Amino acid sequence: MSTSPRGIDQSFGLDVGRGYFPADADSHRRDAPRFCPSCAAALALADGGRGLAVEYWVAGDRVFACYCGACDWSGDIVLSERVTGHEAAE
Numbered sequence: 001m002s003t004s005p006r007g008i009d010q011s012f013g014l015d016v017g018r019g020y021f022p023a024d025a026d027s028h029r030r031d032a033p034r035f036c037p038s039c040a041a042a043l044a045l046a047d048g049g050r051g052l053a054v055e056y057w058v059a060g061d062r063v064f065a066c067y068c069g070a071c072d073w074s075g076d077i078v079l080s081e082r083v084t085g086h087e088a089a090e
Contacts, residue, residue, distance in 0.1 A: 028055050031062070031064075031079060032044075032053045032055065032064060033053050033064055033066055033077050034047065036049075036051060036066070036068035036070065036071060036073055037066075037073070037075075037077070038068060038071050038073035039068065039070055039071040039073065041068055041070035041071065043066060043067075043068060049068075049069070049070070050068070050069030050070055051066065051067050051068040051069050051070070052066070052067055053065070053066045053077075054066075061078050061079070061080070062078070062079045063076050063077070063078050063079075064076065064077045064078075064079075
């Protein structure tokens with residue numbers, strides 16, 4: 001990794017002094033919701049959508065705050081490694 005005197009990573013154009021790393025950007029691109037959970041419209045402008053998905057963190061959880069411009073839905077999508085459910089009693 002080559003960095004300039006100002007702390008800019010020349011290979012990625014990132015400010016390494018502020019904590020932006022290529023792995024974070026890659027995981028965001030890989031894991032960000034692509035479609036609205038309400039109407040299934042594309043969220044990203046690159047996919048022809050009119051929405052957005054912004055990632056933030058709460059403790060160890062990765063949370064995507066999403067908005068869909070097609071149906072006006074908004075909400076949070078939380079990624080989890082494991083989901084435990086239950087069965088209703090018969």
